[in-house]
Amino acid sequence: MSRWTGITVAVVMLLILASGSAAAPPKDAIVVGLVAEPVTMDPPQITDLNSTRVIKRIFEGLTAQELGTYKIVPGLAKSWEISRDGLTYTFRLRDNVRFHDGTPLTAEAVKFCFDRQLNEQGPYYKTGTYPYVKGFLGNVAGVQAVDPSTVRITLKSPLTPFLQYLAHHSLYVYSPEALKKHGKDIVKHPVGTGAFKLETWEPGVKVVLARNDQYWGGAPKIRQAIYVPIIEAQARLAAITTGEIDLTMDVPPDSLDRLRQDPNVVVAETNSSAVWYVTLNTRHPILKDRRVRQALNYAVNKEAIIRDILRGTAITAHSPMSPVYGPFYEPQVARYPYDPDRARALLREAGHPGGFELTFLVPESGSGMQSPVEMGTVIQANLAAVGVRAKIQTLEWGAYLKKYLEGPDMAQMSWNPSIGDPDHMMYMLLSSDRFPPAFNAGFFQHARVDDLLRRGRTTIDDKARIPLYREAQKIVAEEAPWIFVDHGKQVIIHRKRVQGFTLHPNFDLVLTPVSLQ
Amino acid sequence: MTAAAGGGLAGYALRRLLLAVPVLFGVSLLVFGVMHLAPGDPAAIMLGAQATREDVERLRRDLGLDQPLVVQYGRWLGRVARGDLGRSIPLGREVLPEVLLRFRATLILTGGALVVAVSVGVVAGVLSATRQHTWIDKLSMGLAVTGVSLPVFWTGIMLILVFSLWLRWFPSAGMASPYGSGPLDVLWHLTLPALTLGTASAAALARMTRSSVLEIVRQDYVRSARAKGLAEGAVIVRHVLKNAVNPIVTVLGIQVGFLLGGAILTETVFSWPGLGSMMVRAIQARDYPLVQGGVLLIAATFVVVNLVVDLLYAVFDPRIGYE
Numbered sequence: 160m161s162r163w164t165g166i167t168v169a170v171v172m173l174l175i176l177a178s179g180s181a182a183a184p185p186k187d188a189i190v191v192g193l194v195a196e197p198v199t200m201d202p203p204q205i206t207d208l209n210s211t212r213v214i215k216r217i218f219e220g221l222t223a224q225e226l227g228t229y230k231i232v233p234g235l236a237k238s239w240e241i242s243r244d245g246l247t248y249t250f251r252l253r254d255n256v257r258f259h260d261g262t263p264l265t266a267e268a269v270k271f272c273f274d275r276q277l278n279e280q281g282p283y284y285k286t287g288t289y290p291y292v293k294g295f296l297g298n299v300a301g302v303q304a305v306d307p308s309t310v311r312i313t314l315k316s317p318l319t320p321f322l323q324y325l326a327h328h329s330l331y332v333y334s335p336e337a338l339k340k341h342g343k344d345i346v347k348h349p350v351g352t353g354a355f356k357l358e359t360w361e362p363g364v365k366v367v368l369a370r371n372d373q374y375w376g377g378a379p380k381i382r383q384a385i386y387v388p389i390i391e392a393q394a395r396l397a398a399i400t401t402g403e404i405d406l407t408m409d410v411p412p413d414s415l416d417r418l419r420q421d422p423n424v425v426v427a428e429t430n431s432s433a434v435w436y437v438t439l440n441t442r443h444p445i446l447k448d449r450r451v452r453q454a455l456n457y458a459v460n461k462e463a464i465i466r467d468i469l470r471g472t473a474i475t476a477h478s479p480m481s482p483v484y485g486p487f488y489e490p491q492v493a494r495y496p497y498d499p500d501r502a503r504a505l506l507r508e509a510g511h512p513g514g515f516e517l518t519f520l521v522p523e524s525g526s527g528m529q530s531p532v533e534m535g536t537v538i539q540a541n542l543a544a545v546g547v548r549a550k551i552q553t554l555e556w557g558a559y560l561k562k563y564l565e566g567p568d569m570a571q572m573s574w575n576p577s578i579g580d581p582d583h584m585m586y587m588l589l590s591s592d593r594f595p596p597a598f599n600a601g602f603f604q605h606a607r608v609d610d611l612l613r614r615g616r617t618t619i620d621d622k623a624r625i626p627l628y629r630e631a632q633k634i635v636a637e638e639a640p641w642i643f644v645d646h647g648k649q650v651i652i653h654r655k656r657v658q659g660f661t662l663h664p665n666f667d668l669v670l671t672p673v674s675l676q
Numbered sequence: 677m678t679a680a681a682g683g684g685l686a687g688y689a690l691r692r693l694l695l696a697v698p699v700l701f702g703v704s705l706l707v708f709g710v711m712h713l714a715p716g717d718p719a720a721i722m723l724g725a726q727a728t729r730e731d732v733e734r735l736r737r738d739l740g741l742d743q744p745l746v747v748q749y750g751r752w753l754g755r756v757a758r759g760d761l762g763r764s765i766p767l768g769r770e771v772l773p774e775v776l777l778r779f780r781a782t783l784i785l786t787g788g789a790l791v792v793a794v795s796v797g798v799v800a801g802v803l804s805a806t807r808q809h810t811w812i813d814k815l816s817m818g819l820a821v822t823g824v825s826l827p828v829f830w831t832g833i834m835l836i837l838v839f840s841l842w843l844r845w846f847p848s849a850g851m852a853s854p855y856g857s858g859p860l861d862v863l864w865h866l867t868l869p870a871l872t873l874g875t876a877s878a879a880a881l882a883r884m885t886r887s888s889v890l891e892i893v894r895q896d897y898v899r900s901a902r903a904k905g906l907a908e909g910a911v912i913v914r915h916v917l918k919n920a921v922n923p924i925v926t927v928l929g930i931q932v933g934f935l936l937g938g939a940i941l942t943e944t945v946f947s948w949p950g951l952g953s954m955m956v957r958a959i960q961a962r963d964y965p966l967v968q969g970g971v972l973l974i975a976a977t978f979v980v981v982n983l984v985v986d987l988l989y990a991v992f993d994p995r996i997g998y999e
Contacts, residue, residue: 185855188854188855190854190855192849195957198766198767199766199767199768199769201768204768206722206723206766207766287768288735288738288739288765288768289734289735289738290722290723290731290735291723291731292731292734293730293731293734294731297730343763343768344769346767346768346769347769361852361949362774362777362778362949363777363778363781363851363949363950363953363954364850364851364852364949365850365852365854385854385855387849387850387854387947388850388947388949389848389849389850389947390849390944390947390953391833391849391944391945391946391947393833393836394836394848394849394945394946394947395849397836397837397840397841397848397849398840398847398848398849400841401840401841401844401847401848403847403848403849403854404854555716555960556721556960557714557715557716557717557721557960557961557962558714558715558716560716560717560720560721561715561716561717561720562715596720596729596732597729
């Protein structure tokens with residue numbers, strides 16, 4: 160009996176192994192290993208990166224970002240005019256664009272999509288929840304279909320980042336017929352105009368997109384894009400190493416050196432606009448002194464954190480904005496190289512020669528938070544060396560976000576702006592209009608900065624905006640409302656057979672130019 | 677021990693199922709309380725840092741989270757009573773089909789782990805009991821102690837390292853290949869997770885089987901069976917195991933619960949699309965309807981498994997009856 164059992168087991172094992180080796184990657188399908196599967200496929204309801212990485216293949220907005228930069232280029236609108244007062248935007252739609260269900264893209268369809276979110280009494284308002292209405296549509300007075308291919312959007316007050324907002328996924332355009340047909344279940348039935356359309360979605364297993372042969376911009380080279388969720392970093396590393404998947408991200412930083420040596424994979428990296436920082440409560444009796452905040456910046460060894468914890472996957476931050484912002488980036492700001500003596504001197508000058516005690520909030524993990532606990536421990540040790548006793552309080556991410564907005568002494572945060580306008584970094588985090596429950600959690604308030612940032616969001620001419628943001632960065636660096644730590648790099652690992660892949664600053668994985676060998 | 681009129685097995689089962697109602701009610705109260713009292717707000721987590729205060733408040737209102745807790749609980753319970761578990765907050769999809777789909781994957785994993793646990797555990801237990809104090813006994817009990825002590829996530833990552841990364845025999849993640857699938861493909865993907873999850877249970881079962889078999893094997897009727905010339909294999913299977921099986925079934929029942937719990941870690945390590953990995957994400961997102969629905973389903977499963985174990989005693993031991 161035991162012999163037959165043995166033989167049966169052996170045969171079954173062989174069959175199982177054989178079934179595995181039979182599954183070789185097809186020549187024209189790319190397999191992408193995501194950190195988690197998409198949450199929903201209804202553009203205005205999406206709030207997470209994994210969903211956008213998939214649905215940006217399916218849907219498009221009136222405007223788009225040029226691949227590899229934040230520059231605004233035509234999307235579904237082939238051109239537009241902005242009235243002199245900055246209040247009226249008139250868009251001309253591309254001709255002969257069809258949704259994946261065959262219905263045509265019209266001005267009425269665009270109006271339908273925006274009105275769904277804006278009009279609480281509208282018939283389709285209850286088909287979802289719309290997280291970004293106030294943020295991105297709050298300033299819209301009305302949307303008008305002038306003729307079948309002309310849309311006019313009127314704003315309540317001039318707002319320069321609006322063209323960038325239109326490239327945000329929450330304002331993407333989808334088939335009104337699909338929404339009417341599926342109602343609330345639109346979350347799993349995406350119908351857009353993009354280069355790929357949804358073929359199948361097996362929750363937790365995979366999302367399969369198929370090439371849209373009728374795509375107005377020309378059909379992509381690959382036939383299928385298959386997205387699989389792989390939660391564990393170690394498992395993603397294994398899957399990309401063995402070739403089970405073609406492209407992935409967020410592998411353990413320790414493994415990057417080995418991957419760079421692997422002849423079968425490419426490690427693609429680029430700077431991003433993300434910033435990782437420690438908010439300092441500027442209303443705290445000790446931290447309200449600028450010299451103390453500067454001292455904390457001198458005390459922290461950012462280079463060591465980047466080298467030893469992040470394994471070189473970041474660059475040092477000197478202000479909120481990274482070089483990715485191009486002309487808006489100001490390199491000539493006050494810098495805080497690692498200098499404990501200078502920190503001690505500043506603390507003495509501020510009247511705290513014996514140091515003091517602070518509570519330091521640290522999340523266990525969290526969106527874009529890199530290695531929060533390890534980084535927090537190093538920062539704590541660095542501060543202790545200059546006499547500042549930071550008591551770490553560790554919280555789970557959900558609880559952390561709540562506590563973060565309740566005026567902590569100092570707390571870690573990271574910011575990965577979803578649109579490419581400097582307003583979305585500077586105004587959102589440092590304007591006094593944005594005190595908690597918005598995200599200026601350290602209550603930073605500076606009259607000149609407030610003025611610059613308010614002017615920045617209403618000045619239409621991009622060239623005139625540049626000096627405003629550059630001056631704001633200089634003041635912010637000098638005032639040190641945060642401990643500026645790092646700008647994380649975007650790191651994508653793909654197999655050699657993936658050709659023509661280009662990184663995009665907003666962490667999107669664009670597949671249109673990609674081909675497979 | 678005779679069955680009373682109107683009682684018997686069916687009556688007993690029915691009574692046990694009715695008792696499940698207050699149990700599930702208690703569970704619903706507990707999970708609702710714990711989820712809603714935990715700090716963190718699903719609207720704020722969903723919107724993240726980029727939202728305005730108005731956005732968060734508007735989303736809370738859309739989701740009904742601005743109502744008093746008692747009202748929210750009452751509404752939810754009323755819908756549950758009608759078989760409607762609501763819609764997941766971030767997913768926007770109905771909870772029941774979603775949870776059932778994931779539960780199927782968890783059952784496949786748990787089933788695979790049970791096969792590993794029973795086949796390895798019972799065989800090892802019988803072997804060490806029948807060869808007490810030999811090196812086989814010491815080896816398998818040594819392995820059992822190790823197996824019980826190994827954390828699931830460690831075993832999982834080690835198996836991935838050896839069998840996926842070095843030997844490349846098995847995939848490192850998922851339940852099916854990205855392209856093409858079938859039952860064999862699922863088995864191929866199931867192997868490592870099932871081994872991971874089954875190891876600890878196999879070890880626990882081996883120890884229970886050993887002591888249970890040791891107790892029986894010294895009984896007079898076993899000596900008689902041997903004396904009448906029965907082959908050792910037949911003695912063990914027909915006379916020893918059959919009588920040693922009840923404590924083993926008890927442990928097995930407990931192990932099913934353990935497996936469902938351990939599945940959460942295993943599913944996370946192997947990206948298995950089951951209820952566990954979904955629940956982890958749902959808890960992080962404070963997805964109240966999904967967590968509550970999932971916990972209710974798991975609690976109901978526990979009740980049923982316990983009942984089945986109790987009923988199985990009678991199958992294996994005819995002396996046991998129910999009233």
